[in-house]
Amino acid sequence: xxxxxxxxxxxxxxxxxxxxxxxxxxxxxxxxxxxxxxxxxxxxxxxxxxxxxxxxxxxxxxxxxxxxxxxxxxxxxxxxxxxxxxxxxxxxxxxxxxxxxxxxxxxxxxxxxxxxxxxxxxxxxxxxxxxxxxxxxxxxxxxxxxxxxxxxxxxxxxxxxxxxxxxxxxxxxxxxxxxxxxxxxxxxxxxxxxxxxxxxxxxxxxxxxxxxxxxxxxxxxxxxxxxxxxxxxxxxxxxxx
Amino acid sequence: xxxxxxxxxxxxxxxxxxxxxxxxxxxxxxxxxxxxxxxxxxxxxxxxxxxxxxxxxxxxxxxxxxxxxxxxxxxxxxxxxxxxxxxxxxxxxxxxxxxxxxxxxxxxxxxxxxxxxxxxxxxxxxxxxxxxxxxxxxxxxxxxxxxxxxxxxxxxxxxxxxxxxxxxxxxxxxxxxxxxxxxxxxxxxxxxxxxxxxxxxxxxxxxxxxxxxxxxxxxxxxxxxxxxxxxxxxxxxxxxxxxxxxxxxxxxxxxxxxxxxxxxxxxxxxxxxxxxx
Numbered sequence: 001x002x003x004x005x006x007x008x009x010x011x012x013x014x015x016x017x018x019x020x021x022x023x024x025x026x027x028x029x030x031x032x033x034x035x036x037x038x039x040x041x042x043x044x045x046x047x048x049x050x051x052x053x054x055x056x057x058x059x060x061x062x063x064x065x066x067x068x069x070x071x072x073x074x075x076x077x078x079x080x081x082x083x084x085x086x087x088x089x090x091x092x093x094x095x096x097x098x099x100x101x102x103x104x105x106x107x108x109x110x111x112x113x114x115x116x117x118x119x120x121x122x123x124x125x126x127x128x129x130x131x132x133x134x135x136x137x138x139x140x141x142x143x144x145x146x147x148x149x150x151x152x153x154x155x156x157x158x159x160x161x162x163x164x165x166x167x168x169x170x171x172x173x174x175x176x177x178x179x180x181x182x183x184x185x186x187x188x189x190x191x192x193x194x195x196x197x198x199x200x201x202x203x204x205x206x207x208x209x210x211x212x213x214x215x216x217x218x219x220x221x222x223x224x225x226x227x228x229x230x231x232x233x234x235x236x237x238x239x240x241x
Numbered sequence: 242x243x244x245x246x247x248x249x250x251x252x253x254x255x256x257x258x259x260x261x262x263x264x265x266x267x268x269x270x271x272x273x274x275x276x277x278x279x280x281x282x283x284x285x286x287x288x289x290x291x292x293x294x295x296x297x298x299x300x301x302x303x304x305x306x307x308x309x310x311x312x313x314x315x316x317x318x319x320x321x322x323x324x325x326x327x328x329x330x331x332x333x334x335x336x337x338x339x340x341x342x343x344x345x346x347x348x349x350x351x352x353x354x355x356x357x358x359x360x361x362x363x364x365x366x367x368x369x370x371x372x373x374x375x376x377x378x379x380x381x382x383x384x385x386x387x388x389x390x391x392x393x394x395x396x397x398x399x400x401x402x403x404x405x406x407x408x409x410x411x412x413x414x415x416x417x418x419x420x421x422x423x424x425x426x427x428x429x430x431x432x433x434x435x436x437x438x439x440x441x442x443x444x445x446x447x448x449x450x451x452x453x454x455x456x457x458x459x460x461x462x463x464x465x466x467x468x469x470x471x472x473x474x475x476x477x478x479x480x481x482x483x484x485x486x487x488x489x490x491x492x493x494x495x496x497x498x499x500x501x502x503x504x505x506x507x508x509x510x511x512x513x514x515x516x517x518x
Contacts, residue, residue: 001262002262002265002266003265004265004268004269017280017283021284021287033393034393036391036392036393037390037392037393037394039394067391067392068302068303068507068510068511068512069302069303069511071391071512071513072303072307072308072310072311072511072513073307075310075311075314075513076307076310076311079310158318158517158518159328159387159389159518160326160327160328160482160483160518161318161321161322161323161326161518163326163327163328163329166329167329172387172389172395173395176393206273209273209276209277209280210269210272210273210275210276210277211272211276212269212272214266214269
């Protein structure tokens, strides 16, 4: 028997969908800025494994010679990115949603199992819960990364007025490196996120838009027999499932 | 998007029979449709807002609303600004020679002996001329600070020169009354802005008076222990670690004072006028 189960609150859905284009534009304008001093690479000594970014990449997306426009967009949208993120964190704190999102002492073990499962190396069923350990770690990390972007951004935006912050983050140049690395982190997060959403399917995707999932429940006990849900306690561990 | 923010009680939504389950699925379809349409409309509204933004009249290289926000940012920054906050200093051994990066205002030949810095008193037509020796007669200040280019690179440089604030205390040209411009106790008739031009007037910057009177804002004549070279702004240039390098005007020709933001070479090309740190 099927049942409608509420999953994502309206506020969280809005924060999620506002953040998506805003972060995308922050990254885009960030690349216009980065182009003007594109010194980062993966490698050692004279060996370069990957240069951020190859000329063909700039050419393909016309990212060159837009430093002024990039800075203006970046310093306008930073407010939206910051406020949306701040409201999201406050909402999760006051609504209690943080209980589902924050990793517990079981999350790391569970995250390993989830990863093995997704790689096809672990066959047993995973715990049925709103967010599994891997998700808890990912969704909490990305908020910490957001805070990191705001702080390193501030450190390179006003390195004298916030000189204490710039010093705490390893100086002007190092803060810029962290700011860039975090951006690469968002791109990697996005790739994994899209792949997982595609795997999880329609029910899961619809929940981030409409808020609910349709779950199969036992007609007698009303216990959910399939599909993740918010119903079990947020701290229920692997063993209790 | 619709919402049911109360956590569901197990069984509450559970249909008792196939008819009820059908009704529940129909309701789910309705909610789903409504939410996707709302999200789609929100997306279109965002797209519309973005198209409106980029269609707005150009204001010195960027759409007018973006310029308004940059100006609001700089008002916020100047409200937070404190002249006691100093840019960090570094060991002299870390000092390097910065790249030249542009020759606007430096393209003509200059005779360093005939060179004079011309300063027009605030609210007057009178212009006073200064030799390099006049500047060097002021207390010499040395600092090893990070020069930050708006392109994103930075480099530690050892600068020496006279504080602009010392100059304006010794030669009180920044006030209407002719009182000295004491940075810690600024007179009421102090000019709010300073403008600098190269002798050929091809490069020009504007500074807020608070940054101009900051103790690390120098009329600089030495770089890394040597007199300035032509490439780096001989005989006299501006250095201030409170601003991006674009404000560090090389080869000072004229200094004037103003009630409104003076024209600024790079601010006319889409950059933030303040460009402050």
